[in-house]
Amino acid sequence: MTDKTSNKMWGGRFAAGPDAIMEAINASIGFDQRMAAQDIAGSRAHAAMLAATGVITDSDADAIREGLLTVLSEIENGNFQFSTALEDIHMNVEARLKEIIGEPAGRLHTGRSRNDQVATDFKLWVRDQFDAAEKGLLALIGALVDQAEAGADWVMPGFTHLQTAQPVTWGHHMMAYVEMFGRDLSRVRDARKRMNESPLGSAALAGTSFPIDREMTAEALGFDRPTANSLDAVSDRDFALEFLSTASICAMHLSRFAEELVIWSSAQFRFVTLSDRFSTGSSIMPQKKNPDAAELIRAKVGRIFGANTALMMVMKGLPLAYSKDMQEDKEQVFDAADNWMLALAAMEGMVKDMTGNRESLAAAAGSGFSTATDLADWMVRVLKVPFRDAHHVTGALVAMAEGRGVDLPDLTLEDMKSVHEGITEDIFSVLGVENSVNSRMSYGGTAPAQVRAQVARWKEILG
Numbered sequence: 001m002t003d004k005t006s007n008k009m010w011g012g013r014f015a016a017g018p019d020a021i022m023e024a025i026n027a028s029i030g031f032d033q034r035m036a037a038q039d040i041a042g043s044r045a046h047a048a049m050l051a052a053t054g055v056i057t058d059s060d061a062d063a064i065r066e067g068l069l070t071v072l073s074e075i076e077n078g079n080f081q082f083s084t085a086l087e088d089i090h091m092n093v094e095a096r097l098k099e100i101i102g103e104p105a106g107r108l109h110t111g112r113s114r115n116d117q118v119a120t121d122f123k124l125w126v127r128d129q130f131d132a133a134e135k136g137l138l139a140l141i142g143a144l145v146d147q148a149e150a151g152a153d154w155v156m157p158g159f160t161h162l163q164t165a166q167p168v169t170w171g172h173h174m175m176a177y178v179e180m181f182g183r184d185l186s187r188v189r190d191a192r193k194r195m196n197e198s199p200l201g202s203a204a205l206a207g208t209s210f211p212i213d214r215e216m217t218a219e220a221l222g223f224d225r226p227t228a229n230s231l232d233a234v235s236d237r238d239f240a241l242e243f244l245s246t247a248s249i250c251a252m253h254l255s256r257f258a259e260e261l262v263i264w265s266s267a268q269f270r271f272v273t274l275s276d277r278f279s280t281g282s283s284i285m286p287q288k289k290n291p292d293a294a295e296l297i298r299a300k301v302g303r304i305f306g307a308n309t310a311l312m313m314v315m316k317g318l319p320l321a322y323s324k325d326m327q328e329d330k331e332q333v334f335d336a337a338d339n340w341m342l343a344l345a346a347m348e349g350m351v352k353d354m355t356g357n358r359e360s361l362a363a364a365a366g367s368g369f370s371t372a373t374d375l376a377d378w379m380v381r382v383l384k385v386p387f388r389d390a391h392h393v394t395g396a397l398v399a400m401a402e403g404r405g406v407d408l409p410d411l412t413l414e415d416m417k418s419v420h421e422g423i424t425e426d427i428f429s430v431l432g433v434e435n436s437v438n439s440r441m442s443y444g445g446t447a448p449a450q451v452r453a454q455v456a457r458w459k460e461i462l463g
Contacts, residue, residue: 026324027084029092031331036075038124039089040068042117042200045220047108053211055111060104067101068093090117111210112203115234115322119199122330124221126243129337130192136344137185137250141178142462143351148174149455153448155433156271156361157370166373167365167433170356171451177257178458184250191246195239198223202230205321235321237311240333244308247340251301254343258294261350265291270360275353278346293346300339307332365433369398369408374430374439383422393420 044065051061071093074080086092091114098105151170158168198218201208207230214226227233264271265279278293310332314325372394379390396419401408409431416423429435440446444454 023084026087028088028327028330029082029084029086031334032089032118032121033075033082033092034334035089035121035125035330036093037072038121038128039093039117040072041124042120042217042221043093043108044068045217046112046200048220049213049216050107050110050210052216053213055210055212056104056107060107063101063104064097064108067097067105070100071096088114088118089121090114111208111212112201113205113234115204116199116202116230119202119234119236120221122237122333123195123199123239126239126333126337127192127195127222129243129333129341130188130195132337132341133188133247133250133344134185134192136341136348137181137188138462140344140348140351141181141185141458143348144174144178144181145455145458145462147351147354147356148172148178148451151356151358152451152455153437154356154358154361155365155437157364157367158446164364164367164370167370167436168446169437169448169451170358170361171448171455172437172446175451175454175458177253178454180253180256181250182458182461184246184253187246187249191239191242193224195242196222196224197227197233198225199227199233199236202227202233205231205234231321235318235323235326237315237326237329240329241308241311241315243333244304244311244336247304247336248301248308251304251340251343254347255298255301257347258298261294261354262291262298265289265294269364270357271364273355273357274350275355277353278350293350297343297346300343303339304336307336362433366409367407369401371408371431371433371436372398374436375408375427378427378430379420379423382424382426383420385420385422 047056047061047064047068050056051058071080074096080092080096082092083095086095094105094108097108148171151174154170155167156170156173157164158166158173198214198221200217200221201212201214218224218226227236261272261274263269265274274289274291274294276289279289279291311329314328314332318325375397376387376390376394379385379393380387383390385393397408397411397416400415400419401411404410409428413423413425413427416427430439437446438448441450444450
């Protein structure tokens with residue numbers, strides 16, 4: 001296939017080819033060749049429909065089908081010569097098809113335009129990425145549920161402001177991320193359902209006068225229905241924006257968890273040990289084990305956020321219908337998709353392989369006056385003291401313990417009575433971290449029984 005065909009593909013309106021600069025800025029084949037399989041699938045469905053409606057003959061449709069399979073095989077085998085002069089994947093495929101089958105190739109484009117063709121290809125590609133994201137999220141959620149089940153009763157500190165707050169369980173913390181990624185899964189499924197309408201047959205912007213059957217091509221390509229407005233169909237990139245928005249929220253969740261893994265695996269915390277598969281060493285410090293996979297996940301959110309912002313900027317000022325600006329949509333989505341899928345897979349691997357250090361978690365759970373709220377709650381529940389008063393008494397006891405360099409359970413009953421004479425020996429039944437977490441039996445609470453109930457619920461969801 002040669003570049004001599006380029007002007008013919010454009011038609012008689014252009015007497016000479018574009019110069020090198022125009023060719024460079026206009027061509028998209030360098031990146032949209034990733035949509036080759038989707039482009040050929042769309043063309044095969046379109047050709048079959050044209051034959052079924054009598055627009056082209058069955059023999060032409062058969063030739064087109066076989067020729068397209070040959071083109072796909074060449075692309076998959078790395079034997080296809082892509083041409084920048086032919087601009088994009090659509091024209092590259094059509095030109096090669098003509099070389100293979102001759103005249104029937106020219107009938108393939110009947111009743112469609114590159115505008116609806118690229119919208120269809122791109123939708124098919126994004127839909128595949130949504131499916132891949134769903135698979136990745138299900139695997140990650142499953143790994144987190146397994147961690148939660150294994151450590152449903154392990155105590156650890158819960159934090160607010162990265163300061164010790166109240167004891168929680170390891171399982172409860174893992175299940176918090178299950179809920180986060182569960183919402184991401186819901187967004188993926190919701191967006192995929194909304195985007196699943198076929199633009200094919202909308203043509204340039206106004207539809208076509210040929211008696212095409214858009215329901216047939218929609219069904220053949222796995223869409224739920226054809227799009228209802230041709231102007232909107234060729235100018236819509238909401239599906240790509242929703243993909244990037246969904247990816248951005250999920251990447252933010254991945255980044256938050258990555259940050260915790262970086263902190264937790266440090267020598268100062270020692271909450272988790274990451275496997276060697278997802279860590280690296282230092283070139284100069286032999287004691288180092290760096291959580292590089294987590295750090296790279298944390299960084300990738302910037303690329304995904306950036307892609308979302310970039311495409312928003314591309315689309316924000318475009319009048320209906322198609323504008324060439326929209327060629328700038330794919331590179332952003334391709335890059336974001338690559339990085340999202342990689343981050344999901346890396347996080348799943350880290351979660352599956354990581355080991356929670358139960359002793360370190362428990363030691364940290366009992367420090368930092370983590371049961372202070374339990375003391376205040378006990379005074380409200382047993383002594384009927386107003387919560388604000390109980391809060392004040394607890395604060396005074398924390399100050400006393402802090403001044404002595406001990407924790408609340410280390411104070412004597414006499415120490416506590418000196419602040420509030422109503423306190424009894426029973427107070428020590430709530431000050432242990434095990435007692436604290438076991439008492440949090442409200443729905444969604446950190447008690448091991450509640451964690452196990454949520455694990456069971458998610459196991460049922462995951463099937």
